[in-house]
Amino acid sequence: MMNARMTRRRMIGISAAAAGMVLLPPRGGAAAEAVTWQGEAMGAQASLIIHHPDRDKAERLVEATVAEVRRLERIFSLYREDSDLTLLNGQGFLVMPSPEMVDILRQSRAAWELTGGAFDPTVQPLWDLYRRHFSTPGASEAGPPSEAVAERVTRVGLDRIACSPDRIDLSVPGSALTLNGIAQGYVTDRVVDLLKAGGIERSMVDMGESRAIGSAPGNRPWRIGISDPLDKASILTVLDVEDRAVATSSPFGFCFDREGNFSHIIDPRSGATPQRHASVTVVAGQAALADALSTAFNLMDADAIAASVRMQAGVEAHVLSLRGEWTKFTAWDGRRL
Structure with a gap:
């Protein structure tokens, strides 16, 4: 049985990492x-x-x-209330975004294209759905209802985000970004x-x-x-x-x-894990x-x-x-x- 509290991310260092x-x-x-x-x-x-x-x-x-x-x-x-990402997710747009935000979305788009959409930072609505479902007392072990998963999938799609040095727009209502699948690597590169x-x-x-x-x-x-x-x-x-x-x-x-x-690695194309x-x-x-x-x-x-x-x-x-x-x-x- 997997431990639901095990850390999602991993490290290389002097000691072993949870994932690897x-x-x-x-x-x-x-x-x-x-x-x-x-x-x-x-x-x-x-x-x-x-x-x-x-x-x-x-x-x-x-x-x-x-x-x-x-x-x-x-x-x-x-998770920071004052971050650019939190502001973008909260209001659905970001005016005069930082060059780093524009750059990481450019790199995300390249990975999205390279993997046929398997990498997609707009998967956050699905993450929220699974988190809320399994944190609810008495939640079904079968996971969220298929209809709820299908509805969240309609909010996903990096190709529907408008991004320029002047403005970023999340054009689909209820959409949101997570950069957890690329930000650690991006920071490492910087x-x-x-x-x-x-x-x-x-x-x-x-x-x-x-x-x-x-x-x-x-x-x-x-x-x-x-x-x-x-x-x-x-x-x-x-x-x-x-x-x-x-x-x-x-x-x-x-x-x-x-x-x-139900793994943290969610397929943005289907909503499955x-x-x-x-x-x-x-x-x-x-x-x-x-x-x-x-x-x-x-x-x-x-x-x-x-x-x-x-x-x-x-x-x-x-x-x-x-x-x-x-x-x-x-x-x-x-x-x-």
Whole structure:
């Protein structure tokens, strides 16, 4: 039985994550001394490891990173009453939106097109429906009525949002956005840009999703362990990454119901919560893209995942089946066991 209180998001850091990844010491020994930070970003556990010969400069970069994360939270957070996203959802429009809001919606649209609509941040009305249903005492274990689900689906569709540097409009009454499937990756990418501008050539950044800058100490790859979604203490496979982002999503990360039949990964096209795969890990150049695709691929079959991966150079997907079998998809051959 799944724990409905298990965290929805995941972290890479010194300790294991609920859904899926662990930063391991590089091969050949422990990492060199570094400036590290652990905290919270966008509602997720976050960590930062900076290798720099000037410790004072490294600490100043950590302070700048935390300030940037807090600034972006005031734009993207679904739970802050003063965020731009909360204002947009509440009034249905946003005048003179921040450049970051316009940019994240542009990247969301690209992921929406790449996945045939499987990634869609306008899924929030369906999330609210499931949350309210299962938080009601005596709620049916069969889930919300099919008619209610169908009605909420009519509010979903990223193609019906008007977005420009001057204004964003949610044209469908009752529609709303959640950026939880991409914002952590987006924030991670912004932090990477900040650190690179500060001269950092070697770092592991995790602001809810992770991205490596350069190689680990000793010119070795950073090693990321992918955990069993049902047993976070068990590492199923290890990925070596350099200058790449990694994101993992699993339907077992959070479920609305105690029996685990209704996952947080909701198909925006049907309103259903299918469990096609045990987990999906995506490696990409950008954390925002890896974040969005790891969610969407959980809703797609093998052929659809292969087709999407072939359309995006530098992307690979590691899919764990419900039977415990791994399949790797790459942009070069589409599918490789």
